[in-house]
Amino acid sequence: MQCWFFTVSFQATHHSGLGLISPAGANAIAGLAGEIAFNPLKLLLLVIWVYLGLYCVQRVEFSLVVPKSRKPVVNILTLIFGPIPLLMFLIKDVLKTPLPERGNFFEALKDRLTTISDTIKSSKLMGGSKESLIKLMDSSGTELKELYGHGKIRRQDSHILDLTEKIIWDALQDRASDILIDPKSDSVYIIRFRVDGVLREVDQLDGATCPAVINSIKAISNMDISERRRPQDGAFVAKIPDGTVSFRVASAGVLNGEKLSIRILKQDASMYTLESVGLTEKQRTIVENGIRKPSGMILLCGPTGSGKTTTLYAMLNKIDFYTRNVITVEDPIEYVLPNTSQIEVNAKAGITFAKSLRSILRQDPDVIVVGEIRDEETAIIALQASQTGHIVLATIHSNSTASALIRLLDLGVTPLMLATGINLIVSQRLIRRLCKYCKAPAKMSREQIRIFEKKKVNYANIYDPVGCEQCYGTGYYGRVGIYDILTLDDEIKAGLANNKLPIENLRKEGDQRGRSNLQKQALLKVVTGVTSIDEMNRVVG
Secondary structure: HHHHHHHHHHHHOOOOHOOOOOHHHHHHHHHHHHHHOHHHHHHHHHHHHHHHHHHHHHHOOOOOOOOHHHHHHHHHHHHHOHHHHHHHHHHHHHHHHOHHHHHHHHHHHHHHHHHHHHHHOHHHHHOOOOOHHHHEEEEEEEEOOHHHHOOOOOOHHHHHOOOOOOOHHHHHHHOOHHHHHEEEEOOOOEEEEOOOOEEEEEEEOOOOOOOOOHHHHHHHHHHHHHOOOOOOOEEEEEEOOOEEEEEEEEEEEEEEEEEEEEEEEEEEOOOOOOOOOOOOOOHHHHHHHHHHHOEEEEEEEOOOOOHHHHHHHHHHOOOOOOOEEEEEEEEOOEEEEEEEEEEEEEEHHOOOHHHHHHOOOOOOOOEEOOOOOOHHHHHHHHHHOOOOOOOOEEEEEEOHHHHHHHHHHHHHHHHHHHHHEEEEEEEEEEEEEEOOOOOOOOOHHHHHHHHHHOOOOOOOOEEOOOOOOOOOOEEEEEEEEEEEEEEEHHHHHHHHHHOOOOOOHHHHHHHHHHHHHHHHHHHHHHHHOOOOHHHHHHHHH
């Protein structure tokens, strides 16, 4: 093409007298030829720009930053201008974040862009591979892919392997605590994640594919894949760039097939402190004083999933492991604590809480941790240990501090043993935090404003959930604890020891007082902008 234009311009210059073309016109044509000449670099940049545009269209389609009504227009603009429209909406979303939560604008924008960059790196669109990011292994260290024909994976098996790893990886990325795989019908299975205590559906698999995924998880968990009706338990681990994550698996035969429940056990306990879990300064002082005592029991109570174990580990992080011998008995071991001795309960092997506690008392412990008090024998041994120069940290399932005492009495523990063994009872709940990127000032009714004004409560910092890409449209991100602490002072202990605390009064008045204290703690979180009124009502009523 360049040669042809050169010939034309040369001839036109020498034959301008014939009126073919002027020298100026020849120069213009030569310049145009230079502009439209083939350039590999420009072609490569064009391909990258188109590819980036297509990727950004996909991001726009599934993004909660872009309003649904504007997505068709934004998709067209994105195909033309690439990531610029998405960046504009991202900047707008950052600017909408309240200044106290957002902090520096450029730092907030950098955090958002880093999140998007991590997503790109972990996606197969940019050539990434889940295999390089996550490896599923059984308890002996055998990888999942090795279970498929000793490494020789067929195409259909490879698809199941990738799908299984994707489900686990997505759950970790979404901060899920549980993965539930349920047969909705003979032909459809639903995948649900429990994030911040709330279940949400993330995918649906057909009846031909999902049983193979379930078998893969059962195989890596050392469970019998041929048994689909009898309940089974198992465990596996996953290696990811941040370390190792453990999983507990439970299966059960249900109406339309087999159900699988996977509990994700985070392994790093050092991240939890009494400050981060939600205790107020006054409550922290009470708990720290209880930990420093030479003996006695600190009992944590609450319903399933209320964060008892997390608070227990936050307490343990206040203990000097180098000067005190700490031994735990757990089912299962949810967090790894360096410089401690951790025993895992295994009923099949005859390792129970009661038997483990008896052996622990012969190992000169300073601090004993009981994962859960379930029976009379465990309760009595733990309380006896708290009376003989040991600090005992334990959990029990009950709704309030008063009902924890009732539960122990029902298990057969004597009132005198309760009075002499327990120092503190901590009741707790978990309440969701508002997403700092999208929360908006609350729109309260006149009645609500009147109530707050009557109680002289400042309602200027009350927010409502909105929903954005960061929180997957829920309006909440993370959870924090609210607590009610009962200190067994001399008066309560004397009443217990002398049977002067009527059980029925203790049950009714104690539960009511505990609920009231939790409501006050939840309201404090509301007026400081941590959570919303709706979330407070959901958790404590």
